[in-house]
Amino acid sequence: RAAAIGQLAVWAERIGVPIVKGPEGGDPASVVFDGLKAATDRGIDALIVDTAGRLQNKRELMDELAKIRRVLGRLNPEAPHDVVLVLDATNGQNALAQIETFREVAGVSGLIMTKLDGTARGGVLVAAAEQYGLPIHAIGVGEKIDDLRPFDPDLVARVIAGVA
Numbered sequence: 637r638a639a640a641i642g643q644l645a646v647w648a649e650r651i652g653v654p655i656v657k658g659p660e661g662g663d664p665a666s667v668v669f670d671g672l673k674a675a676t677d678r679g680i681d682a683l684i685v686d687t688a689g690r691l692q693n694k695r696e697l698m699d700e701l702a703k704i705r706r707v708l709g710r711l712n713p714e715a716p717h718d719v720v721l722v723l724d725a726t727n728g729q730n731a732l733a734q735i736e737t738f739r740e741v742a743g744v745s746g747l748i749m750t751k752l753d754g755t756a757r758g759g760v761l762v763a764a765a766e767q768y769g770l771p772i773h774a775i776g777v778g779e780k781i782d783d784l785r786p787f788d789p790d791l792v793a794r795v796i797a798g799v800a
Contacts, residue, residue: 641657645657647781654674654680656670656671656674658670664687664688664703664704665700665703665704665706665707668685668704668707668708669707669711671683671685672708672711672712672715685704685716687700687701687704698741701738701741702741702742705741705742718745718746719742719744719746720744720747720748720773721734721735721744721746721747722747722748722750723747723748723749724749724750724751725749725752725754725758726754727760728759728760729760729763731760731764732760732763732764735747735764735767735768739768744770745771746772747764747770747771747773748772748774748775748776748784749761749772749774749775749776750775750776751776752776752777752795753776753777753783758775758792758795758796759796761796762796772787772792773786774786774787775787775788775792
């Protein structure tokens, strides 16, 4: 998305974390390589890699994900420790196809569901948890920093039922 790198830089500055970014149109795996090296050199024990949004039917973008995973694995055989797929609640049941493909390519190990502040209720979370057994780490209910909240199954059940 246009301006996404700039937006990430603003958020990183707001919360006081370093960011490593590459040139627009550059190789994402190279940026990940640089990011892991910088984190290691600085004694930082956590690295978050935010990849561009992508559709599971765009082969070249999915190949980029596989390459990123290979690069991480070469630099640290235990990496990645967690691969979180961020899903848009407005995608509905299409999210299940996304999960399937991203699990195969990137080894998705958990989920975050965003845009639960709109008309989408997130019923797909129930289907995803049942079908794939993936933990749901957080839900997004807005665009402010505090709007990414830890997953609360009771709250989500109330949202799905329309009583929250």
